[in-house]
Amino acid sequence: MSEAADLLLEFKDVDTYYGDLHVLKQVNYTIGRGEIVSLLGGNASGKSTTMKTIMGVVRPARGSVVFDGKPIERLATAERVRRGIAPVLEARRLFPRMTVFENLEMGAYTRKRGPEFEQDIERVYALFPRVKERHAQIAGTLSGGEQQMVAIGRALMARPRLICMDEPSMGLAPNFVEQVFATIQEINRQGTTIFMVEQNANMALTVAHRAYVLQTGQVVLSGTAEALRKNPSIREAYLGEMQVTV
Template sequence: MDQSIVTRPLLALENIDAFYGPVQALANVSLRVEPGEIVCLLGGNASGKSTTMKVILGLLRPRRGRVRIDGEDVTDQPTAARIRRGLASVPEARRIFPAMTIEENLRMGAYLRNDQQGIRQDLQRVYELFPRLAERRRQLAGTLSGGEQQMLAMARALMSRPRLICMDEPTMGLAPIIVERVLDLIVQINRQGVSVFMVEQNATLALSIAARGYVLQTGVLILEGDARALLANPAIREAYLGQRAAATGPDRPSTDAG
């Protein structure tokens, strides 16, 4: 490859400060996602993970700092413009439309597109990836289990043909066996060429599939690095893995993970 070509991060946050009224939620946060990567953002409750997601998606305007997609400054662009540039979101608590059918939910994911044939192809593609949704395409989404709703939210995000999917706590509240399935699907989606930025409280799970990770504490990034290095980091083990394991009981990280 030509040495002069410098690849740009797909997504970059540069020195972000974000506030809710007078309350600062993020201070000087910088991070990036390279094409093809799974990157996770870890941190305890109220550390600013969802706020970071809102800044990326254009739902909260930072007071300082820039958001870039492919190097281009999108800080002043609305959410729809960012979706057109390849961003998609799987929001916290999934937020599917319960009174709409599964297929209608999926079509909502393509609301900015008008290539009907492409949309039909992508419906086929997500039904292959999520056969459970195909079986139930005419059923109301509100009748799905928590795990199935998570899969629907992921499938809906894929319907915009994104290059980067941002997921806020995709395993939250799911039974361990479903968590495994969701993580497996995230890896499969990534192998199809979609980059993933995921927010998680469960550090062990997230780091088991991510290439790199960042750790937030009360709005400040305190650690970042290669997933393997973070998993081995004594500070992480103590502050997150240990604490999480003790706090969540059944979600205790299994020793044979990975």
């Protein structure tokens, strides 16, 4: 990961504010090409702000966000999407009164319609046969698990090199959670880098290669998922639920 050419996304000393509130404090991340990197942390730790800083919904006050070797922190969101960053938003955030197919179309908004679009639709349908079945249905009427499939499919429609996922397992039934993580691994195997904010540390550290732990806006721990799984403070703070339920 030390080779710059292998880096897809890098945060260099990023400070982000909401008004007077200092949310991200001198944050550094490196995401290598082909990795699944997970971001752990409690409420208000700055996880979602990290996602918004990557997407350009909030701009950092200081520091640099580098994507594919070029600084992107001044770019408009649309340009970031065009360069290959796509989000899977917290709580899915589908367009509730549009059809499933229209939601997928919106994922490909920055791209031209053509044979590639058709290929990508087929790819999403192959990954999620249920999405194909429901393509004409109004998105707001789908179940939570189905909505998450559409949300992931919508991100894939951008042909991204990096997918930023904000709480992909939130609010899903346990059997769906496993399915979502299996899908994330499958998408990663097909070549897409994944940066994932996740409350479910147990699952996150199972599928991720590496992880960062964020606490009140600062990175307090980072390392391989395996090392973090064995870290006593992580076990106590984030994996406690696992010990109770397993």
